Amino acid sequence: MRGKMFLASLSAAVLLILTGCTRVIASPSDELRMYSWYAEYDNGNTASLSFEDEKAFFSAENEDFSLSLSGLSVISDDRIIICDDNSRMNYTFGYQLYGDRVELSCNGSTITLDKNN
Secondary structure: OHHHHHHHHHHHHHHHHHHHOOOOOOOHHHHHHHOEEEEEOOOOOEEEEEEEOOEEEEEEEOOOOEEEEEEEEEEOOOEEEEEEOOOOOEEEEEEEEEOOEEEEEEOOEEEEEEEEO
């Protein structure tokens, strides 16, 4: 009888630990914030997007152009607004999640970033 109670208690403890480790994704914005996103393209250009608390960090680099944004962010289910600390300007990106990829769009241009786990 003691053995069964011990196994039942151990099973319950393991189950509680495992359920505490799962991430709950309630919306696209939650999933977007949970991960960092990165891409390196064939021509050597790079782009990245990540989040920490209420701040967003975006960078894009190619041989002729470099953009780095960081600051408070507002994220809905299809838009990201980054209030850049340096320029004091707001930048708006549309986004669409596709599993392990996100498409960011701004001013008619679209880039695809991959999820970094």
